[in-house]
Amino acid sequence: MQAKTILSVIGVDQNDDDLHSAIELCRESKAHLSVLVTALAAPPIGGYGEVTSTVWIEERERQTESLGRKVAATKAVLKADDISFDVTSLFTEYGWAENEIGERARYADLTLIGGGFLTDDDMRQEILNGALFQSPAPILLVPKGYAASLRPKTVLIAWDSRNESSLAVRAAMEQLTAADSVCVAMVDPSATIGRNGEEPGADVATFLARHGVRVSVDILSSGGRAVADVLRQHAVDIGAELIVMGAYGHSRVREWIFGGTTRSMLEQAPVPLMMTR
Known part of the structure; x- marks a missing residue:
């Protein structure tokens, strides 16, 4: 963008x-x-x-x-x-x-x-x-203690194969192509043809690579933890300077009343977060 x-x-x-x-x-x-x-x-x-x-x-x-x-x-x-x-x-x-x-x-x-x-x-x-x-x-x-920048060197994409994630990736394409390293992170993905494909993350990685993005895919196990907690920890582990993700996989009312990944990331972003609905 x-x-x-x-x-x-x-x-x-x-x-x-x-x-x-x-x-x-x-x-x-x-x-x-x-x-x-x-x-x-x-x-x-x-x-x-x-x-x-x-x-x-x-x-x-x-x-x-x-x-x-x-x-x-x-x-x-x-x-x-x-x-x-x-x-x-x-x-x-x-x-x-x-x-x-x-x-x-x-x-x-x-x-x-x-x-x-x-x-x-x-x-x-x-x-x-x-x-x-x-x-x-x-x-x-941008959480307190972090500088706002549109030139991150390491980016984490929270990917779930939905339209929201796809829109977020497109919005951040300029940042992704300029980054030294981009990690597509998927938490407990199911390998299905109608959702993530036989090899989860392969399709989006190919799409990004054709744009010149230096991309890798990490399949993460939640181990019973909340998805947001897994993503936050992985962002810290890889030294991400920006997280890119789509907003609200469920209905908006459900997210705010019962919580969810989107709300949790908004309230406790570990690093700068670019989000698109």
Whole structure:
């Protein structure tokens, strides 16, 4: 994926770590940085009495003022760097956040979500849902302590022979062809003609090799462990700098209520994660 526009979603109360990470990524990629400063409006509290309504209105005014200050501060940081950028703000209700974030993400090649949002329980799910489900663009999730980069040397592909995995591979093709090593990892695959073929991983490896990707296939046994745990450990074992995977093999509701590989990887990514729905 060649990114010309990168959307970075940041929160009002975050420090500038995610912003600086986005700046470096755009400088490396020679991409335009579009920053969306986001605040979720405080919900009504208490009953409908006059005092409660006044408190609620005052709180929303404080939030709006904080959002304005964060936008101004963000612009000041960006003006000091020699990159192309724009800054917009989003002050929205919880029920609307997903759709509005998705709308912004549709006009970017990549949505960057940094470690600041990953530790924000209130906003994390809304941001991820919006970026993944309301936009075709991939997301790059970067945990705290890692640098955002679109030039990884070692990449792990979480492969399960489904359309979601195939779309993720295509979205990351530029990164895969440039990498020194790409590992296709499959956990407990079944060797069936209708699913993985007689030799699981062979088809996708051949497809990637024809694109010039230096690829290998690792068949992993779960040993009763969760698939996400196996993938995380293997990423660490091979020194992966990026994990590429598709989002949501099951229904979205089932994933969020009962858990699943997608949700687990989003919540505990061991290294930067590029994901596409």
